[in-house]
Amino acid sequence: MARIPKETVDQIIHLADIVEVVGDFVTLKRKGQNMWACCPFHHEKSPSFSVAPAKGLYKCFGCGKAGGVIQFIMDIEGTSYVEALKYLAKKYGVEIQEEEKTPEEQLIQNDKDSQYIVSNWAKDHYHKLLTDTDEGQSIGLSYLRQRGLNQQTIKTFELGYSLDQWDDLLKSAEKAGFERKYLEKTGLAIERKDDQGKDTGRRYDRFRGRVMFPIHNISGRVIGFGARTLKANDKSAKYLNSPESDIYHKSDVLYGLYQARQAIRNEEVCYLVEGYLDVLSLHQGGIRNVVASSGTSLTESQIRLIGRYTDNVTVLYDGDAAGIRASLRGIDLILEGGLNVRVVLFPDGDDPDSYIRKVGDQRFKEYLDSSSQDFISFKTNLVAKEAAHDPVKKAEAIREVLQSIAKVPDPIKRQVFLQQTSGTFGIDEQVLITEYNKLVKNSSGKAAGGTPPSSSNTAARPASSPAPTRGPQFQPELSPEDEAAMYGATEELFGPSAADATAADPDAEPVPDVLQACEREVVRLLLLYAAQPLAEDISVAQYLFSQLDETPIRTPIYADMLHLCRQEMEQGRWPEVRTFIQHGRGDIRSLVSDLATEKYELSPNWSTHQIYVPRELDQLQQACDNAILRLNKVNVQRELSARLDSLREPLDEETLMETLHAVKLLKQMDDQLGNMLGTVIPRGA
Template sequence: MRIPEETIDRIRQATDILEVINDFVSLKKRGSNYIACCPFHNEKTPSFNVNPTRQIYKCFGCGKAGDAVRFVMDVENIGYGEALRYLAKKYGIEIEEQERTPEDLLRQNERESLLIVLNFAKTFFQEALQKSDEGKSIGLSYFRERGLTNPTIDAFELGYSFDQWDALMQEGTRRGYNRDLLEKAGLVINKESEAGGNHKVFDRFRGRVMFPIHNVSGRVIAFGARILKTDKNQPKYLNSPETTVYHKSQVLYGIYQAKQTIRQEDICYLTEGYTDVISLHQAGIKNVVASSGTSLTTEQIRLIARFTPNVTILYDGDAAGIKAALRGLDMVLEEGLNLKLLLLPDGEDPDSYVHKVGAEAFKAYVKTESKDFIDFKAGQWLAEAGDDPLKRAEGISDVCASITRIPDPLKRQTLSQRVAQVFHVSEQSVISEINRLLRKQQDQSKKEFDRQQERQQRQQTTSQGEPTADELSALFAEAGIASSESTNSPRPPVATSTERLNAVRTPISYQEEECIRLLINYGARELEPGITLCQYILSELHEIEFQTSPFDLILTLFREAFQRGEILTAGDFMNRRSQDEIEIQNKAIHLTTPRYEISEGWLKHEIYVPSEEEVGILADAAYRNILRVKKMLAEQRMMALQQQLRDTKNKTADEADQLMTEYMHFKRIDVEISRLLGTVISG
């Protein structure tokens, strides 16, 4: 089904980009904009910028940019239509969709289809739990025994799978979902495709209570399922397999339900199981997530870091819980997060302990018993070492090894003092050990890098062989770069592909970009009464075409609009919808998003900083930009004429004189513009 244009406009008008992006990362105000660590690439220092006035975002690290719709498309890896449906649901806008053409259906990608069928399965399991006799007597009774209330069951969208071979498959087929899609979503198993033999297709989950696994935006991407009857041939817990939409190492159970509270309280509690999360949530501790049946991964830690830098790990107090806590400790530190650990009394997990002591007592226990990683590790080592000095030394080295994982040198310095206090040794000895371990890590990293380089060189030599001189010449010629005549000349390592060579920008492209930047930001601004900047630039660039895409296209759009009596603004480039126009949108966002802002301290102390928006400064910037564009065009023409003059064959004396006259004309233009710009003129 297609979404009508008027509905699309309503969705866009209702959407607030700050609200949308805040669902995925924690934004902090800086000046008139907001910043965060980018959700699209790993970074420690925020380079992701959101402009609420223009309703756009821009990452200065990876280059991602767009509006709210584009953000949802990128972060969820979904199509345009699904992104609009997500925003419509968020803002309570009803969509009366139009019938979709076969072409529309073909454009719906597999990921969107999987999300749709997984949502169907979630609803099927919910209705089985709450409306069927089997679901009520088995599934709902189990949840009641665990003390879960209806609001909690609804919040986590818990369900039940019938104890039948193909109940879900039959209902899915009846609703129009083909078996191939159900299999790709991990909901059914095709025995022939997995093990060969007789062809049989059946439900993956049967006779189990269902725990839907949501992504950050609340879409169901997988399921966890617990069996309720005793069957030694069946695992207690069964999870969805990896699919296009579900990668367990990148998902935290409960993140959708917890993200707002994590942001508000600026701390995240990390547990191991589904019921731990659900029970703590019901007890009022809503900023809790679980690694959902897998060892803690770097991707999961980075997901937490989107919302808070503070993590407390809650694990069981037995040997396995201690081992799990120690395993995840260094990974959390390496990502720059502030870490505390809490071991519950032996034999207890978060679910059982909160039911045993109640919500308030549990919160008090967390507050008083949580330890920083130094106290936690030191306590384990000191208990084991006793009076053994060698064991104590081993413990100090182990704690120092964890400190070396921390990227911030100031934190490392502060924590070294804490280690010295806990182990009763000199701070200098701790610093020396940390430095020794850091040097060791650096040496290992260098050796590994060298080994990788050697392997890559061997593979490249084996697969391709050394390129010949002719091949190198052809490569450079294709890129428009002259290669050396000598085959013994060293080759720069970066010049190994045509793509990289062609990626080099021409000098004039920077001036074209600056011209477009001025147009997009200030086109309607009057430089003097009745003369706008747009009118001035377009008149000065009469019959001049830009050489760089997409600046040439944007300039054409300005010219066409000006002929209609309109002056385009930044907003006209932000709502580009087709895939072909995305480059224009991204370039416009790049040109309208300044990376730096004037410090509030300067304003506080009344330090005046001239603004580009002031008429005199703006007029001068436009004037000098036009001069530079014309100067570079003159230089290009001079170089072309010089080349023609060198080729004297088949030229008459009159033709040569004509070329020289034309060359001197552009030379005078170049000299005059250089004088106006105040640049040095070479002879």
């Protein structure tokens, strides 16, 4: 597999200026040491998005997005770590010479590249047939005009037309120099077989006499096609899609996402429809944040794609009750993924495409606003109506709603939904909570024998009690860490992950919050002030490491961070924010951005008015001493607590005396550390 050499990665990171890169997307204004703007990731009136040029990082104090220049491109473009590197390489003129591939790897890459190339050529060919041929204009273009689509929409989505001939594409492709095997691998051509199912050696076009809808991946490359027949007496399927291929996996693709991704981020909601024309009509009507599942059941991969850009999904249904019922499971998947789901139901006989053409753009938008309801309420009302006069069906309907509520990771939302369900069905809320806990317990029990349960169903708990909240935003199909590893960012470069360290010891004792806070403070001082000298003519990094020599760091992410800092110093470099903010591991980038950003800066006017405010930089020795002392005190108190607990158990005389002696020494150490920190009041005071 191809790898980007580490030297090239380092060069890209060195050249990439975060102010320049971020400035391509927002207008930055200087205030103090940092640059500020309204956040590009959420709507706001007052700027809360900060860029720190000296540290090479950005932070939004409104939505919490933070990181370095690579992370910014990943966030703003919805790309992977490697794709962000390539984006920056192109911007700064860095040539990426991938390390030599094996013959097998080169063959695979060449094969996929050829499929991309022939798919793009086919898209251009179909588009030209639509606009430049008599058949394309009279049939294909006439149909699109009839559906209300204008030239700009046709151009934006690169629509086309396939001639009603057996081998137009085949002949044109061969004339252009393309090999037949790539037309077959992408599904553009089909082999003809005889009555016994044997290959006759003849080929023909898959798409004939159809309007063509190119399907793009998130980077804008054409990977497949959807096609609608325009023949009134055609016995084949109305819509025909490209088959699965090396470059096209329908469960990983949403139609229109390439064109909609920025609008989804700006509007903070994604409208989910079913068909190609729904997307096209809404996009043309000014609703750009719309995508389609293209008639397939919604998949987890598609939900992860949406999650790159927003936490909010609104599903647009036509009035077909059977279709709604069939789609409920897909929406449960969206809930389980931690996204907020709302529903808009159109009048019977209408779908999004027909309704926007019927009422116009403005009234359609007003309908979306007035008719939108949260999914749990929608489902509750739907099943309650179906089971209105049947007690058995009503009980099953309640369980069906509870199963959806159990998919919601947020405990507060679950509590609200349980209250709403209680009111709709006229059932005591405590009864619902009891039944909810049974469902969760059963699902957890089943998961214990197979796949681990989801974060929303890990324990049978009252709906009002704490539960794990949703973790990081949905990642691409391949996580940045995994993809970075594919490109040479191995453990030798990035170190083992905190998740790996935890997984290696699943029975490890949880780290208390107070201990995590103390360890975090040590890491923060080390990261921000590593090279700063202290009173003893020693650097902060050297001093902290000397004091930590015998002190275990129990929080995996902080232990990883200290290990990486040691590696930097062993290689003759000071640990720096600018280095780690570009790290291949997402948890490291997130930690560094949190530790290195400050929401407020002292006004320069304070010094003008001779108001002196001590800076941490001027009191580093005290800050480092206090951090080490607090960490040691917490560790001593943990050990003391463990010894005292052991005294509750039967002990032989020798062990008892040893334990009592240890308790005495630990109490003395705790008092001494308290005195040094000024947290202990001397006896008699």
